[in-house]
Amino acid sequence: GxxxxxxxxxxxxxxxxxxxxxxxxxxxxxxxxxxxxxxxxAPTFLSYNALDGLEETGRFSSFLSRSDSYGYLxxxxxxxxxxxxxxxAVREWKDSNYQLIWGAGTxxxxxx
Amino acid sequence: DxxxxxxxxxxxxEMGQEVTLRCKPISGHDYLFWYRQTMMRGxxxxxxxxxxxxxxxxxxxxxxxxxxMPNASFSTLKIQPSEPRDSAVYFCASTLDRGTPSTDTQYxxxxxxxxxx
Numbered sequence: 001g002x003x004x005x006x007x008x009x010x011x012x013x014x015x016x017x018x019x020x021x022x023x024x025x026x027x028x029x030x031x032x033x034x035x036x037x038x039x040x041x042a043p044t045f046l047s048y049n050a051l052d053g054l055e056e057t058g059r060f061s062s063f064l065s066r067s068d069s070y071g072y073l074x075x076x077x078x079x080x081x082x083x084x085x086x087x088x089a090v091r092e093w094k095d096s097n098y099q100l101i102w103g104a105g106t107x108x109x110x111x112x
Numbered sequence: 113d114x115x116x117x118x119x120x121x122x123x124x125x126e127m128g129q130e131v132t133l134r135c136k137p138i139s140g141h142d143y144l145f146w147y148r149q150t151m152m153r154g155x156x157x158x159x160x161x162x163x164x165x166x167x168x169x170x171x172x173x174x175x176x177x178x179x180x181m182p183n184a185s186f187s188t189l190k191i192q193p194s195e196p197r198d199s200a201v202y203f204c205a206s207t208l209d210r211g212t213p214s215t216d217t218q219y220x221x222x223x224x225x226x227x228x229x
Contacts, residue, residue, distance in 0.1 A: 033217075042203060042220035043155070087155065097167050098143060098209055100218065104154045 002026045004103035006088055011109045012078055020073045020106045022088035031091040032064050032071040033100070038084045046073070046086075075108075083110045116221035118204050124227045130192040133224045136185055137206030145218065146179055146189050147203040155203075161187065162209075194228045201225050 004024045012018040022032065031050035035043040049055055049064035049071060061074040075082055085105040092099050117136040125131055137144045145160040159169040164181045172179070176195070181187040191198055205218040 035218075042223055043205075043218075044220065045217040048217070094168075097162060099160075099168070100145075100157070102155050102157070 002090075002092075002101050004088055004090060004101060006086075006103045006106045008104065009107045009109065011111065014078055014080060014110055014112050016078050017074065017076045018078060018108065020075075020086050020088075020108070022071050022073075022103055024069050024071075024088070024090050024101075024103075026090050026092050026101055028092040028094060029066065029069075029090060030093060032062070033089045033091065034060075034062055034073045035087045035089065036084050037087065037105070043087060048091075078110050080110055080112070083108060116204055116206055116219050118202075118221035118224050120224060121222060122225045122227075124229065125194055126229050127195055128193045129228075130190065131194045131198075131226060131228075133189040133202050133204075133226070135187045135189070135204030135221060137187070137204070138208075138219055139185065141206035141208045141219070142184075143207045143209060144181060144187050145203075145205040145207075146187070147205065147220075148200045149203060149223075150200045158189070191226075194226075196228045199226055199228050 006022045031048055033048045034046040036046050037043040047062040049062050052066055054063045059076045064071040085107050087105045088103040090101045119134045142163050146158040149155045158171045159179045161181045179189045201223045203220050203223045205220045207218045
């Protein structure tokens with residue numbers, strides 16, 4: 001079956017670096033996405049990895065290893081505004097149609 | 113573009129009443145998704161459309177839920193009759209499929225917070 005595993009909660013200190021892991025088990029894998037959601041807000045897209053390796057966008061980076069069915073989101077120079085939930089999602093094709101399978105989300109708590 | 117538009121933003125209704133949630137996707141997007149989010153169950157995909165055609169409605173909880181997309185710029189999610197356990201935030205999202213491999217981005221609306229008393 002399809003499943004995504006990510007930690008339910010991660011705590012870090014302002015200015016530090018934090019890594020949020022995501023392991024997946026799906027069929028027809030095409031790519032791994034990351035979304036950020038602040039309390040009371042809507043999910044917003046952060047990054048997408050279709051190929052192995054690291055993608056960097058400012059303070060955020062995302063990594064994918066297709067052979068290990070594993071990816072992570074790396075947040076550097078943490079700021080209080082980064083306190084949010086982070087979701088990994090796998091893009092796959094099923095019956096010739098697009099699907100996005102979502103993880104349960106990781107709540108990132110940042111302490112001053 | 114104004115982004116994905118949802119209405120109403122908040123809805124409070126009584127058990128047994130019909131509820132209709134509305135969504136206008138981003139112009140030109142060919143996929144539209146309806147999600148439900150609760151603390152207990154997280155983000156759940158209810159149904160999605162491709163070019164106005166429902167593709168997968170396996171996430172729709174039961175027959176009380178129905179969704180339509182009469183044209184490329186409008187979709188509705190209807191609950192009839194509503195029950196207290198339907199209380200949640202309902203999100204609509206849209207995306208443009210550019211083929212694979214490609215950047216994948218779903219654009220979410222602000223959500224409708226539904227409370228069924």
